[in-house]
Amino acid sequence: MLDTKDIQVLKLEEGTIVTPKGFKTAGVHAGLRYTKRDLGVVICDVPASCAAVYTLSHFQAPPIKVTKESIATENKLQAVVINSACANACTGQQGLLDAYEMRAETAAQFGIEEHLVAVASTGVIGELLQMDKIKNGIKMLQPTATKEAAEDFQTAILTTDLVMKKACYQTTINGKTISIAGAAKGSGMIHPNMATMLAFVTTDANIDSASLQIAMKEVTDVTFNQITVDGETSTNDMVLVMASGMAENEPLTPQHAEWKVFVHALHTTFEDLAKQIARDGEGATKLVEVNVTGAVSEVDARIIAKKIVGSNLVKTAIYGSDANWGRIIGAIGHSTATVNPDNVDISIGSIQMLKASQPIAFSEELAKAYLDNSEVVINVDLHIGDGFGTAWGCDLTYDYVKINASYRS
Amino acid sequence: MLDTKDIQVLKLEEGTIVTPKGFKTAGVHAGLRYTKRDLGVVICDVPASCAAVYTLSHFQAPPIKVTKESIATENKLQAVVINSACANACTGQQGLLDAYEMRAETAAQFGIEEHLVAVASTGVIGELLQMDKIKNGIKMLQPTATKEAAEDFQTAILTTDLVMKKACYQTTINGKTISIAGAAKGSGMIHPNMATMLAFVTTDANIDSASLQIAMKEVTDVTFNQITVDGETSTNDMVLVMASGMAENEPLTPQHAEWKVFVHALHTTFEDLAKQIARDGEGATKLVEVNVTGAVSEVDARIIAKKIVGSNLVKTAIYGSDANWGRIIGAIGHSTATVNPDNVDISIGSIQMLKASQPIAFSEELAKAYLDNSEVVINVDLHIGDGFGTAWGCDLTYDYVKINASYRS
Known part of the structure; x- marks a missing residue:
């Protein structure tokens, strides 16, 4: 950087x-x-x-x-x-x-x-x-x-x-x-x-x-x-x-x-x-940005950011404005990057949902209101190094299926 | 085997x-x-x-x-x-x-x-x-x-x-x-x-x-x-x-x-x-089986089979009964497995669509009729070895999005 x-x-x-x-x-x-x-x-x-x-x-x-x-x-x-x-x-x-x-x-x-x-x-x-x-x-x-x-x-x-x-x-x-x-x-x-x-x-x-x-x-x-x-x-x-x-x-x-x-x-x-x-992803209604900090390297941070933004389950949750951080954990969990499973923080927008891998109370109402925006930012801190990286994607919607179930015809 | x-x-x-x-x-x-x-x-x-x-x-x-x-x-x-x-x-x-x-x-x-x-x-x-x-x-x-x-x-x-x-x-x-x-x-x-x-x-x-x-x-x-x-x-x-x-x-x-x-x-x-x-995949209407033969190893064959069956674009095409073999090529293309790009065969059911990486004429009507079945089989021959492998998945549908956009609520 x-x-x-x-x-x-x-x-x-x-x-x-x-x-x-x-x-x-x-x-x-x-x-x-x-x-x-x-x-x-x-x-x-x-x-x-x-x-x-x-x-x-x-x-x-x-x-x-x-x-x-x-x-x-x-x-x-x-x-x-x-x-x-x-x-x-x-x-x-x-x-x-x-x-x-x-x-x-x-x-x-x-x-x-x-x-x-x-x-x-x-x-x-x-x-x-x-x-x-x-x-x-x-x-x-x-x-x-x-x-x-x-x-x-x-x-x-x-x-x-x-x-x-x-x-x-x-x-x-x-x-x-x-x-x-x-x-x-x-x-x-x-x-x-x-x-x-x-x-x-x-x-x-x-x-x-x-x-x-x-x-x-x-x-x-x-x-x-x-x-x-x-x-x-x-x-x-x-x-x-x-x-x-x-x-x-x-x-x-x-x-x-x-x-x-x-x-x-x-x-x-x-x-x-x-x-x-x-x-402008096919069928997209929202731009999604994922920032990962605290990784052991920038490569690791980018891998995890891309894994999260590429997860169908994260994408559908964002489409439904559902603050389902468990799916973010899921995406991080199966990446090849180094992770300390006991010390991960996750925020959606400015709303923190996970601290040291433990859920913390947050307002579902505020989270839903934030997720209704056309730009959604997810922040993940891995707390094991100085590597940071960003990835971008979009939500997964009915229209994605519609567009791709009939692309050639 | x-x-x-x-x-x-x-x-x-x-x-x-x-x-x-x-x-x-x-x-x-x-x-x-x-x-x-x-x-x-x-x-x-x-x-x-x-x-x-x-x-x-x-x-x-x-x-x-x-x-x-x-x-x-x-x-x-x-x-x-x-x-x-x-x-x-x-x-x-x-x-x-x-x-x-x-x-x-x-x-x-x-x-x-x-x-x-x-x-x-x-x-x-x-x-x-x-x-x-x-x-x-x-x-x-x-x-x-x-x-x-x-x-x-x-x-x-x-x-x-x-x-x-x-x-x-x-x-x-x-x-x-x-x-x-x-x-x-x-x-x-x-x-x-x-x-x-x-x-x-x-x-x-x-x-x-x-x-x-x-x-x-x-x-x-x-x-x-x-x-x-x-x-x-x-x-x-x-x-x-x-x-x-x-x-x-x-x-x-x-x-x-x-x-x-x-x-x-x-x-x-x-x-x-x-x-x-x-x-019974979420929202699925079809079981998809992908068989890969002719890979350099069984591991390679399984990687490619899984890559194809895991591709959103292949899954949506199958949902739409669209014989879009280009998406199968896409999925094979970005796998880590060894591929000879000039000698790949692809069939959907018994209908061959690609021979030695070149499109061959087929009946779109018959292909659509086959793809309307509740079980779809894709066969890929890589012609570079004896490795074979199979993977299973399902199509990607509106209902997948519906189920996962609202899972927690």
């Missing part, structure tokens, strides 16, 4: 993925879905530094393979093209050829080299891309740096999401204003095995790809990976950061005096997007 | 936990619940050989501690007393004293030594037992070897279960008829963090406690532990076997010529009970 109290990071409510200098975007209806936009691009005026993290699934989809290959060439990207409606996963050799063709068509459309293009897909598994529609759609892409174009892009990447996810923050490095912005999709947050999580982040910070990867890994572990997306990963998950360098700060590396400022701003952007994904 | 084709194990539809010679039982309404029976006992005419497995939770409840202590004394048990409605978990020193008192009162009621009594509790966590009601209830226990008494016991141990779970099988060892029977409870099979799984098994086989523990461990790993109860364990889970020895076979040990016969009969009984628990 950074000591971040002196770092100023400002949220730009109106900012979008094209606020950082050098980026343009577009989103169109290519016809993969009935009426909604389904194809988008983010493009940079110059080859950008880049960093990415991918799904850990055994079954990485062809677009993941092609994107990895692009980045491996010279660690630069200038464009990323994304379609929704079809994940191009479990599509074998033809799927791989299609992902290459999607990359080639995008490169041709914008007159850039193929290895500067990343490809992402999200949607149903096991179906081939309708390449005629994809190719026509790519020809329709006319990126601009407008708010409208950003909204078109944010819409085009969604699947079962109810709302667009975007965030934009600014900070100052070497006296220069640095913008970081992102757009994301993902809504199957309750065990999101198949609900692809995609996030595309742009920045005008001047930073090389290797340093960007270091910063990204550090903040991904405590943000996107803490909404359980990595643990219950899809075939297509990807978080991609592109840095244009146009803010003209001195090159950022971990040795830069203001390195922590950049990392904190990136962290803030990632956390904002991750929480938006959790809040 | 045993070569079991020559072993005859017969199911006794009418058999109960008192079919094995030497056992009696009772179940009464002690007043912990409004009207249902809530306290039961199984007692043997003699100190019985015994074996047990317990929850792996960090927060083992006081009854688990007391039962372990009883068994540790001389590896014999003569009675087990069980209450529902209150788990006596997270109840600290008073909870432990209460569990001891429950043991002492039971020993006094039946004139046996305290260390021959096991104690089990299931229900809400964090509340103290109403010991006056427990003590009165114990005095009401009048065990008999009747079918009615068995039903009283089977009822008394239930919580949110909709149906009683019991099984009885017979086989022959040394020309003697051996009976094995059990009663079980547990219904929160979809992530059953808090849904205590209890199973009590009786047999009249002549077997020492150490051998019984060996047999029990072997079959628990492929039965009760494959309904995910151990992975998402409660504070109170327990499976307990008592053997009266009254069948008068030659003492069973792993060296006995018919050892495999006994193990197979125990396996059959455990599997029957485990499937009954899975089928």
Whole structure:
């Protein structure tokens, strides 16, 4: 955890993925879905530094393979093209050829080299891309740096999401204003095995790809990976950061005096997007945040936080506004982390319910009133070390079942 | 896996936990619940050989501690007393004293030594037992070897279960008829963090406690532990076997010529009970069986089978009769087991949907018709070894959410 109290990071409510200098975007209806936009691009005026993290699934989809290959060439990207409606996963050799063709068509459309293009897909598994529609759609892409174009892009990447996810923050490095912005999709947050999580982040910070990867890994572990997306990963998950360098700060590396400022701003952007994904979980009515302190390590704290926020029984209790802390004990109890079973504290909001593993009296009425809020915070203190960690999720509702019992039809 | 084709194990539809010679039982309404029976006992005419497995939770409840202590004394048990409605978990020193008192009162009621009594509790966590009601209830226990008494016991141990779970099988060892029977409870099979799984098994086989523990461990790993109860364990889970020895076979040990016969009969009984628990999962409408073959090991096969059967997205798809094999791929993909992502076959029932990781055409209509059955079988072949394993679960429905959003109230 950074000591971040002196770092100023400002949220730009109106900012979008094209606020950082050098980026343009577009989103169109290519016809993969009935009426909604389904194809988008983010493009940079110059080859950008880049960093990415991918799904850990055994079954990485062809677009993941092609994107990895692009980045491996010279660690630069200038464009990323994304379609929704079809994940191009479990599509074998033809799927791989299609992902290459999607990359080639995008490169041709914008007159850039193929290895500067990343490809992402999200949607149903096991179906081939309708390449005629994809190719026509790519020809329709006319990126601009407008708010409208950003909204078109944010819409085009969604699947079962109810709302667009975007965030934009600014900070100052070497006296220069640095913008970081992102757009994301993902809504199957309750065990999101198949609900692809995609996030595309742009920045005008001047930073090389290797340093960007270091910063990204550090903040991904405590943000996107803490909404359980990595643990219950899809075939297509990807978080991609592109840095244009146009803010003209001195090159950022971990040795830069203001390195922590950049990392904190990136962290803030990632956390904002991750929480938006959790809040828009399929069927969700509440954002749930679990903070674990006093663990033997930060890894242990994060494991337990994620275990609690991932428990169906905790999620249903929160949906029912039921202060059933016994289910939190249950989730902690079967985690692999170190626990002293005789000294655990649990609070829901500011209402303490368990002290040294013993129930303490609390007002059920106040607890229910608190749990009726759209944001619920659970705090757990393990009292065995200094490790702390946070995870985010949502409640488990009738609508989750409804959405997922009929997703394909 | 045993070569079991020559072993005859017969199911006794009418058999109960008192079919094995030497056992009696009772179940009464002690007043912990409004009207249902809530306290039961199984007692043997003699100190019985015994074996047990317990929850792996960090927060083992006081009854688990007391039962372990009883068994540790001389590896014999003569009675087990069980209450529902209150788990006596997270109840600290008073909870432990209460569990001891429950043991002492039971020993006094039946004139046996305290260390021959096991104690089990299931229900809400964090509340103290109403010991006056427990003590009165114990005095009401009048065990008999009747079918009615068995039903009283089977009822008394239930919580949110909709149906009683019991099984009885017979086989022959040394020309003697051996009976094995059990009663079980547990219904929160979809992530059953808090849904205590209890199973009590009786047999009249002549077997020492150490051998019984060996047999029990072997079959628990492929039965009760494959309904995910151990992975998402409660504070109170327990499976307990008592053997009266009254069948008068030659003492069973792993060296006995018919050892495999006994193990197979125990396996059959455990599997029957485990499937009954899975089928009665909270809100469930379907029993789901997942068979994984071709894994590098049996452990890997069991991990993947359990991962698939535990996936919310697979469960909701089955509830919706949606042949969404992509979600099965998703569940396999993020398991820790070894997988060749290019050579996986998946069938639902007899309908193959994936061959060498590629989708193959199938009739959606036939698939939907199959998935409308109350039992659904998923078969996965990994084609990388000889390991196979099975897991059982159920679908995830609106009623699961309903039951668990309001469990305490």
